[in-house]
Amino acid sequence: xxxxxxxxxxxxxxxxxxxxxxxxxxxxxxxxxxxxxxxxxxxxxxxxxxxxxxxxxxxxxxxxxxxxxxxxxxxxxxxxxxxxxxxxxxxxxxxxxxxxxxxxxxxxxxxxxxxx
Amino acid sequence: xxxxxxxxxxxxxxxxxxxxxxxxxxxxxxxxxxxxxxxxxxxxxxxxxxxxxxxxxxxxxxxxxxxxxxxxxxxxxxxxxxxxxxxxxxxxxxxxxxxxxxxxxxxxxxx
Numbered sequence: 001x002x003x004x005x006x007x008x009x010x011x012x013x014x015x016x017x018x019x020x021x022x023x024x025x026x027x028x029x030x031x032x033x034x035x036x037x038x039x040x041x042x043x044x045x046x047x048x049x050x051x052x053x054x055x056x057x058x059x060x061x062x063x064x065x066x067x068x069x070x071x072x073x074x075x076x077x078x079x080x081x082x083x084x085x086x087x088x089x090x091x092x093x094x095x096x097x098x099x100x101x102x103x104x105x106x107x108x109x110x111x112x113x114x115x116x
Numbered sequence: 117x118x119x120x121x122x123x124x125x126x127x128x129x130x131x132x133x134x135x136x137x138x139x140x141x142x143x144x145x146x147x148x149x150x151x152x153x154x155x156x157x158x159x160x161x162x163x164x165x166x167x168x169x170x171x172x173x174x175x176x177x178x179x180x181x182x183x184x185x186x187x188x189x190x191x192x193x194x195x196x197x198x199x200x201x202x203x204x205x206x207x208x209x210x211x212x213x214x215x216x217x218x219x220x221x222x223x224x225x226x227x
Contacts, residue, residue, distance in 0.1 A: 044205070045217075103213060104150060105215060
């Protein structure tokens with residue numbers, strides 16, 4: 001149980017284009033989903049928290065107009081990187097939790113984004 | 117500001133021995149602490165969660181301790197196997213569910 005999928009697993013796009021990444025909880029309903037970014041040899045950095053049906057809460061320094069998050073259902077959240085630039089190239093990982101608050105998070109396999 | 121430190125050096129041990137990984141933190145009072153395993157190019161896999169009012173938790177060959185006075189957690193893998201080789205991440209959480217991750221410790225178990 002507690003399986004989270006991400007699609008695509010990797011994507012290459014040209015500078016200036018937008019990319020959408022999907023995160024799905026396959027066998028449970030995820031009240032809360034989180035989006036992280038991880039650069040090589042570095043720790044996971046939380047970008048935003050989203051609860052189903054409400055606006056995402058972004059961490060300090062994360063541009064909400066650049067990283068659009070939609071959590072339209074209890075099993076799906078999407079992250080759209082708008083007008084991508086090479087510095088946005090990174091490993092994007094989502095996680096999902098059964099409920100709000102202090103609980104274990106289940107992570108997706110990640111999406112490798114390369115912007116050329 | 118909040119700071120989490122894990123063993124900065126990679127840990128190399130012999131198969132069958134116990135691996136002990138350290139997670140220290142400052143300027144934070146977490147409601148709970150989690151340990152994850154991460155393999156290269158993959159997302160983290162949840163291992164154990166321990167809450168602030170718990171001292172120790174076990175799961176099969178894994179044991180985690182949590183000392184809120186020392187602001188430290190120890191993560192033990194007993195009877196280690198080469199398949200345990202991975203990067204292990206410590207993460208601190210607040211009541212809202214938000215996690216802050218350490219940089220991870222790379223463990224290598226040699227046969």
